[in-house]
Amino acid sequence: MNFTRSSSPHHHIRRKTSEVMRMVIYAAVPGLMLQTWFFGWGAIVHLLLAVTTAVATEALFLELRKKDFEKAIKDFSAILTALLLAISIPPFAPWWISVLGTFFAIAIVKQLYGGLGFNLFNPAMAAYVMLLISFPVQMTNWTPPLELAQYSHGFVDAVYIIFTGFSAEGYSLAQLKTDIDGFTLATPLDSVKTELTMGKTLTESLQSSVFSDGLSIGWFWINCAYLLGGLVLIRTRVINWHIPGGMILGMLALSLIMYGVDSDVYSSPLFHLFNGGFMLGAFFIATDPVSASTTNRGRLIFGAGIGAWVYIIRTWGGYPDAIAFAVLVMNMAVPLIDYYTRPRTYGHYSEHKKSMKVAKSDKQP
């Protein structure tokens, strides 16, 4: 038996910001690879564009603010923002979408508020919302998974489409969106939403060709990959489990209730959890340490709020997916959540108990 007793300060290795950011980036790689496998090389091209813009913008603005930009760029936070934005936008959006979005994220959402650690909103998601409301056409041009598409496309095609709007063989984006029968395919979330509004039941709308056995082709595995990456991040203690846990719980609670009420009209929890950007949002986007809540109880509330908002907007809102809106809404609530979830200092009473005690001692004499 070897009882070691150490006095404070207990030895612990404090990870540098750059290490944390790098590990998050590495954990996103499997998801990115699957996205490329299912939907073509567009995400990689946009990633390169976004990272270049992010680094250039960060350097430019830190130089203008007379700060040491070499140190700030080496913390990888700008690159992580670029990565999150690049994998969120449609793979064959024009090149200026990712350039403009990344510039907005770094320059306006991050640097104008004071740089890393001071931004109120998640830069990648604020930029995504800016792009979505400014350029609705380009931001909803999702192509079907390659196995369903009429025309296949490789890396060169991806570069051509992003920069010119046409693939190397001269197919337009509208042609690339068609399936083998020549029909344009919607994303799974979009297709179910449309068919439900047309009065079909959920089982009927899951018969669409973008699903196999009720699971959406491509998106299911991509979400699994991000879930795996996220679990690794929790295991290595880069992120806490509270935010993703809260987000999954919030989504599960609402979707279970509604699915229980009427399973013909409301999609199943499984459908919601493994569709769109849910797992990416839960483990990579909502866990941004700067704009999220900072107490453990607060993180649970913050995550549950995002999960609930995603469900509400997906089901009753105007957009098929809602990670970005949900994250921004809850970012706004963070100061309030943090205020009400301040942990009790050891050796002190909590505010509530203290007031109870005061009330009691007032009565006694």
Place this chain on the structure above:
Amino acid sequence: MTSMNEYRELTWQGLWKNNPALVQLLGLCPLLAVTMTVINGLGLGLATMLVLIGSNCTVSLVRNFVPNEIRIPIFVMVIAAFVTIIQLLMNAYTFQLYEALGIFIPLIVTNCAIIGRAEAYASKNPIQYAAFDGFMMGLGFTVILVLLGAMRELLGYGTLFSGADLLFGEWAASLQITVFETESPFLLAILPPGAFLGMGFLIALKNVLDKRIETMMASDTEQKSVMRARVTAEGS
């Protein structure tokens, strides 16, 4: 001499130091809502300016007869009368602009900048100063409306002065400048968030300029004191 100083002070206050849009942040509702183009901004700015001059003059003229207790309702009625005049005039002569600005013309009544000037300045000063104050405050407001409109129109549609014919008549249609043509307009600039962002940038710009002027003034006085010290050192 003193009257010259008063006019200079009023100009400085209205256009820069106490600008109704940038510093007092009054009348933000029309400011943010209608500035999608330069011409919309200019139209509303001119209407506000005319109302401001008229109401300031009238309030200044009646200032000695108005019982203090009911001054606010009286001021509001004076303002409402002038807004009605402007509204009818715009309806008659610039009908399309009248349609484009819509509810924001009658809403000039509720523009706090106007009641603010009536209460804070016109009700205490003679008519010539009050009229000049109304003119300068209105001009400061109009300049910001036009600047914000230009920013949003340029980013959103890639044009400047589009729809000038609505305000100035047929000949002005040729005033439109197309800076760039785009198939996908930058909707954020045209939508309300663009107005808030643009307004934020304008206020930030003013603060930066103010700070720069301040440091320049400070360094000037510093240099003077240094020179003086040197002179004494040489003298001893």
